[in-house]
Amino acid sequence: MQDNAAKKIIQILDHFGIISGLTINREKTHIMGTGKVWEGADNIEGITIKRECRLLGVMIDDKVQNLQFNWEGCIKKIKGLIYYWN
Numbered sequence: 001m002q003d004n005a006a007k008k009i010i011q012i013l014d015h016f017g018i019i020s021g022l023t024i025n026r027e028k029t030h031i032m033g034t035g036k037v038w039e040g041a042d043n044i045e046g047i048t049i050k051r052e053c054r055l056l057g058v059m060i061d062d063k064v065q066n067l068q069f070n071w072e073g074c075i076k077k078i079k080g081l082i083y084y085w086n
Contacts, residue, residue, distance in 0.1 A: 006033075024047075038062070
């Protein structure tokens with residue numbers, strides 16, 4: 001079921017690309033599902049399936065387990081800035 005939904009989304013994006021001229025770059029695009037564990041192949045229609053990614057400096061994973069890691073990184077940066085300013 002997950003595989004079919006992802007293929008349908010990619011199909012919609014491809015049709016949008018035909019109309020608008022704005023296409024997705026399959027080499028740079030990744031898919032990350034949430035909820036159930038992904039049981040399909042490691043790619044769909046040439047787009048890689050990922051379990052985690054970095055978005056705007058924040059690590060996001062399919063099970064939202066990196067939240068503590070993100071806070072630790074932010075606190076470390078803030079401590080470094082405080083030390084620099086002192």
